[in-house]
Amino acid sequence: MKKEENKIIIYSFLFIVALILRIVGPNQAFFIWTKTISHVSHSIILIFFVLVISQIIAIFVRDYTLRRIANYMLFIATGLAIFFIFQDRLIAASVSLGIVAAAFTFIFQTPVLSLVGWIYLSMGRVYNTGDRIRLGNIKGDVIDVSPLRTKLLEIGGEYVQADLPSGRIATFPNSMLLTDEILNYSKFFPYIFADVPFHLTYETDFNFVFKLVRDIISKNIKNDRKDMENSFNRLTRRFGLKDEFEPIKFNITPSWTWVEFRVTFPLDPREQSNVLTKVTKDILEEFQKHPGKVKFPRGRAR
Structure with a gap:
């Protein structure tokens, strides 16, 4: 309880300081008060105010689940409020960023998808080096995994009917992980x-x-x-x-x-x-x- 009360005092003090600066700031001759600075100051005041409310909730709401729900709602409302504060700036910036992102995605589509596939592979642990896998029509033992591609020592293939190494190295982009089915012969049950x-x-x-x-x-x-x-x-x-x-x-x-x-x-x-x-x-x-x-x-x- 003492800890929450101390935080309320600190956040309240910072909130008052930020509010005073917002009121007297535009009247100072040595300081150029722009619209962007005004938006930033409003956001800082809002954040300090929200932190005070959050600590008050921590003191009076003892139920853990209710406290979490209240904080989530509070922070979501804060995010929306900050978005509307910067709305005029964000619209112009989002249009420019959207055009750049579309061009970037079109030019680097395969590398980007391969990087996404690598992230999916790393988080999901779909396969590791040394595993025997089948991806689409490719089957083999994984010998190397990089952010853009995976290398297999091919098993079977065009010239070998049995499940034996063909001697060829099969390389495929990690983007295939997002579209093709993956069979892992080694994970969980290595038989x-x-x-x-x-x-x-x-x-x-x-x-x-x-x-x-x-x-x-x-x-x-x-x-x-x-x-x-x-x-x-x-x-x-x-x-x-x-x-x-x-x-x-x-x-x-x-x-x-x-x-x-x-x-x-x-x-x-x-x-x-x-x-x-x-x-x-x-x-x-x-x-x-x-x-x-x-x-x-x-x-x-x-």
Whole structure:
């Protein structure tokens, strides 16, 4: 309470001094009183007056929420009052500034949008250096981010079908962040779910296939399984999801003469090509060892 009272005394004193200067100022021969100085003096008087009212509110309004609302309304009213004080000056200045801003925006449209995209990237933390992302048709690992552009080590692309580095550096303006969808393969959950499909006949022992494939996948992801589960649980807690972590899932889709068997499991996106190749190879080798239980379509049946 004592602190607020001291502030009221100080602001009241400054308010009175500013008011006296406003009254006697135009009558002093040694001082040229212009319209701009008059506007500034009115604004200073208003600000000191508002500060006094604000401290009075702090003393008599004890509820925090009501005090904040009252102060917000007071400061909004002050801003509007100062705007109307300088209205004649602001209109002329705004027209000139509007013309300059329009020309500036037209000439530097792409750099300005790229800078806005960089601000959006920095505030939203959409991706960081080292993340694997896809932006539009471009996919790769982020190797450099500047205010105007982002560089990726391209993955896949025109000459490489697998998720492997193409050797090319892809550069795009940050303005694309404002228009294109962004997929981040590394943020929050640093794994992706990939699947391996097979065409099998209806005579296949699918219970045997389920167990066989589950054992092979479990062996391949054994070293990362705990980290996968922890990362997935952090993701669900962060976004309030109810899903439970199931590392290996099966799907069977019947067709006319065969069944499409598909297994889905998590893996490191940087190792996707190597892991899928190894898992597919291991599964095929085990399938071929059990021709009585695992049967592939042949000839026209396919």
